[in-house]
Amino acid sequence: MKTYLTTTDESGSILVISALCLLMFLTILGFAVDFGHFLLIKRNMQNAADAAALAAALEARTCNGTNVCAAMQSAAQNAVSENGLTASTTLTNCSGTVGSGMTLTLNNPPCAVGTDPNLNKTNYAEVILSQQVPTYFAGLMGLKSVLVKTRAEAGRGLGSGPCIYALNPTGPAITIIAGVIVRSRCAVVDESTSSDALTCVIGAFMYAPRISVSGGSSGLLCLASSTPQTYVPAPNPADPLAYLPAPSNAGAACGTSTSSPYSGSSSAVNVLLGGNVTFNPGVYCGGISITAALASNIKFNPGTYILKDGPGLLGITSGGLNITLNELSSITGNGVTFYNEGTQGSINVIEPVSGGSLLSLSNVSLSAPTSGTYAGILFFQAHGSTSTGVFIANLINNSKLEGAIYLPDADVSYGVSALSSSYNILVAKDIHLNVAIASAFGNDYSSLAGGSPLNGNNVFLVQ
Known part of the structure; x- marks a missing residue:
């Protein structure tokens, strides 16, 4: 085994x-x-x-x-x-x-x-x-x-924030006179810390989604359905358009043209009579003054217009932009920005009292660029210039002033009725809403490639 x-x-x-x-x-x-x-x-x-x-x-x-x-x-x-x-x-x-x-x-x-x-x-x-x-x-x-x-x-952001800013930190920054009705589809900001920051008189009315006042309000029966929020901290930045630079050609030499079509001038351009007048972007020393007579047809081609101090009538220094609206006149300018660099004139668009009943026969259509640095900016006055701006007109018959009125260191008197404007912006040191008129402020910025200019340098991540 x-x-x-x-x-x-x-x-x-x-x-x-x-x-x-x-x-x-x-x-x-x-x-x-x-x-x-x-x-x-x-x-x-x-x-x-x-x-x-x-x-x-x-x-x-x-x-x-x-x-x-x-x-x-x-x-x-x-x-x-x-x-x-x-x-x-x-x-x-x-x-x-x-x-x-x-x-x-x-x-x-x-x-x-x-x-x-x-x-x-x-x-x-x-x-x-x-x-x-x-x-x-x-x-x-x-x-x-x-x-x-x-x-x-x-x-x-396209945004739908405030479109009216009064920047003065003291005194009555916004004043509303009797007989005025202001309707705004966007909020209002009054940055004055005074007790009378927002002042109005009996019979003045302001309707807005929100009215923010850094100080107090004074007046009687002046805000109808929109009660202001008082003693609200001022926004940061205080000036939503402070980021805007002066135009690159603001320091350029005066233009040399002396007749239509203008492309800048070395002295004031005064349009006193009727006829066809064309303006091109350029440097206008002495400014532009238009007293549009019967049957005038005035056109501003797209671009930036620099307004400087210079010799005017009788050798008196003048500047700025002054448009007086009269009967049967047509003043148009799409994609334009007026930059007032001088101190001897401001930006004024005025309807004479005597012509108010006939203005329905006129056409005034000025609108800001839709893209570029000055997208949405129609009137821009240089920082440090205190020349008062006046915008008083009853614009009907498809007329409009569409774009921002930006006078950061100046007072603005405003009383414009322009029913066809998609958006309006008013930023100034002090704002006086006056003249017995109904003013409307819109906030439809869909025509602007970058949205409202009040968004400034605010960018945000989406994805």
Whole structure:
């Protein structure tokens, strides 16, 4: 009988299993390291994309209607660099080939996502950062790099905030005279901290969604259905249009034209008689004075008009813009901004009392640009100029003054009825709402590519 000896030795199997487990553990650890590395890079790229989108949106207003202008590209590239990254390739408006390094794609308006609710809206900027990131351990498995991509979108709000600002921190900043009715579809801000910051007389009425007063109000039966909120902190910034720069040609030499069509002048331009007169943008030393007689047809072509002090009639220094409305006159100007740089004249649009009953036969249509630096700005008086502005007219028959009246250091007397204006903005040191007239302020900014100019430099991230 034979005897057999059997042994069971599993040490080799355990070694193999341990090795396989260790390899699996190292593989998982390697992928975890790679994944963490990708997340870190993606977070840094997202921060840079957010900053680039905000910076680009901030510059959109300065592009004068050009999509992805040089200023937007420079702002986005600088924002990426300031976040410690370098974009070797820059693409625009969803076109071009991605580079081998980090690629910055800047779109204005957004175009990368077909379901984006802001698609084709020019007041939004879209930034996409992408790059191939090399792997550490995954490369051993044949995965040499992974595409990391981030996206951000920023824009300016269209907003429906206040459209009337009185900037004077003392005294009665807003005064409403008896017989005046003011209806505003947007809020009113009175920044005076005086007890009589908002002053009105019996029979004056103001209707607005909200009336915020930093001080108190005085008067009797003057606000009908809209009760002011008094002793409210002033907004920050106090002046919502303070960001606006002076026009680049504000310091340019006077124009030389002496007859229509004008393109600037070295002395005051006075239109006293009827006929056809055309104005082009330029520097007008001595200002522009229009006393439109019967059957006048006056046209302002689009652009910025610089108004400076200069020699006027009889050698007396004059300046500013003075428009006196008379019967059967037509004064038009679409896409215009009047910038008053001088101190000897202000911006005045006045209807003579004697002509009020016949003004329905006249047409006055002035509107601000819809894009560019001065989008929504119709009248702009330089900081430091205290020349009082007067806007008094009963504009009917499809007439309008559409755009902002911005006289930051001056008083404005206002009493304009212009039923066809989509939006009106009034920002001045002191505001006097007077003359027995019904004034209306609108807040439909849909015609402006960047929304209301009162949004200023406020941008926000959307995605």
